[in-house]
Amino acid sequence: MLRFNTPAELDQFVSLMADAGVDVFHCSTRRFWDTEFNSDQNLAAWTKKLSGKPTMTVGSIGMTGEHIDTLMGEGSNVASLDHLLYLVDRGDFDLIAVGRGMLVNPDWANKVREGRIDQLNDWHPDVLKELI
Numbered sequence: 690m691l692r693f694n695t696p697a698e699l700d701q702f703v704s705l706m707a708d709a710g711v712d713v714f715h716c717s718t719r720r721f722w723d724t725e726f727n728s729d730q731n732l733a734a735w736t737k738k739l740s741g742k743p744t745m746t747v748g749s750i751g752m753t754g755e756h757i758d759t760l761m762g763e764g765s766n767v768a769s770l771d772h773l774l775y776l777v778d779r780g781d782f783d784l785i786a787v788g789r790g791m792l793v794n795p796d797w798a799n800k801v802r803e804g805r806i807d808q809l810n811d812w813h814p815d816v817l818k819e820l821i
Contacts, residue, residue, distance in 0.1 A: 696726050696735060703740045714740060715786065718748040719757060722772060734781035746776075747786035751797075752812055765789065765812040770801065792816050 693699040703714070716733035725735050733746035750773065754765030773785065790797045793810040800808050 693725075696739065699725075699732075699735055700739045703736055707740045707742055711740075712742065713784070714742055714744045716744050716746055716782070717786075718746075721746045721748040721750060721776075721785075723748070730781060731776070734776070737782060743783040745784035745786050746782045747788065750785060750787045751790045751801075751806075751809065754812070760814075762814055764814065767806065767809045767811055770806065789816075792820075 691702065693702065706714070714733070714736045716731070716736050718732050721731055721733075723732075724730055725732055728735075730738070731746060733744040736742075737744040749765075749768075751768055751770055752765040753768045754763055758765060767790075776782065777785070787797055789812045790809065793812050793816050794800060797809065800806065
């Protein structure tokens with residue numbers, strides 16, 4: 690995993706990738722709400738700001754726990770999307786990737802769009818056993 694200590698370090702990497710032809714940056718973090726560089730913006734927001742390119746955020750979208758909890762055998766409850774929607778409205782990123790939520794709710798996007806968040810299923814790592 691790459692880790693950048695300053696916006697300038699991130700800018701060097703982002704510039705190289707943009708110059709190489711990247712059209713969209715997929716900025717995966719363990720928790721989308723984690724911020725970078727003592728700011729109120731996450732990796733996707735910083736990457737968008739520096740590159741001028743569209744970005745995608747991901748990391749425990751709609752979940753109370755994070756992916757690493759899954760590896761330890763823990764479940765995760767459905768979480769509010771209010772902060773995520775605030776960041777979308779603020780223009781921090783352009784796309785959102787959903788992983789675990791989609792595995793337990795194949796209709797996740799429809800339920801969220803229709804305001805039926807109360808109908809979303811919680812995550813449990815046993816779901817992974819069904820994929821094998």
